[in-house]
Amino acid sequence: MKLESLATLADEDRAVLEQISANPQVIEPGIDLISVGDKPDGVYLIMDGIACRYTLRANGARQIMAYLIPGDYCDLDVALLARMDHSIGTLATCKVVRIDLATILELLRHHPGIAHALRLATLVDEATLREWVVNLGRRSAPERIAHLMCELLLRLRAAGHAADEGYPLPITPNDLADTTGLTTVHVNRTLADLQRQGLIAMSGGYLRILDRARLEALAEFRPEYLHLGGRVAA
DSSP: OOOGGSOOOOOHHHHHHHHHTTSSSEEEEEEEEEEETOOOOEEEEEESSSSEEEEEESOOOOEEEEEEEETBOOOGGGGSSSOSSSSEEESSOEEEEEHHHHHHHHHHHHHHHHHHHHHHHHHHHHHHHHHHHHHHHHOOOOHHHHHHHHEEEEEEEEEHHTTTEEEEEOOOOHHHHHHHHHOHHHHHHHHHHHTTTEEEEEEEEEEEEEEHHHHHHHHOOOGGOOOOOOTTOO
């Protein structure tokens, strides 16, 4: 579903994707799938849950640089690196498939539809990272969090993991703080304020967007960088 939100796949492509993703492994929260300094030996596909790309400062402070949701793979081109320059870890319980490099090469060489969709997905990842840079550098705390919530709605909807205007968000305020460059106290105050304004409701690891138009207006959210072509944006 994630890839078909970006490009058209043939029945043969779908069958191959179903085959390679048939036996996911359950990974608990807070586990590194691959760590900085490791030599990459495959690509991880997130089937359920949420993971992240992150880096740590010497003092232990963490900066999360991307969320990986169902349908996302962990860096198609990372196998070109001799060593990882960042870590990829789970934020919640995840179902993960590890795809070896030989299988990736087979997909790219013999399934042009999949190769095209994967390339588009990589370009969207790069566009999303640029938007996150704007978030950190030029938006206020409420705008940063609102923008992230709007983005996740469309990304999860494309992967079939969002119902109407709500979706699972099994992450902690500390995770949000490490994502948005805020303190955990500031994140909690901002979440409470967004709820008081009637924009969102959060309970039990689930987020409901109560007034999407106002939330998008607050964040100045424009979904073009996700390149979904209007298929899941409405």
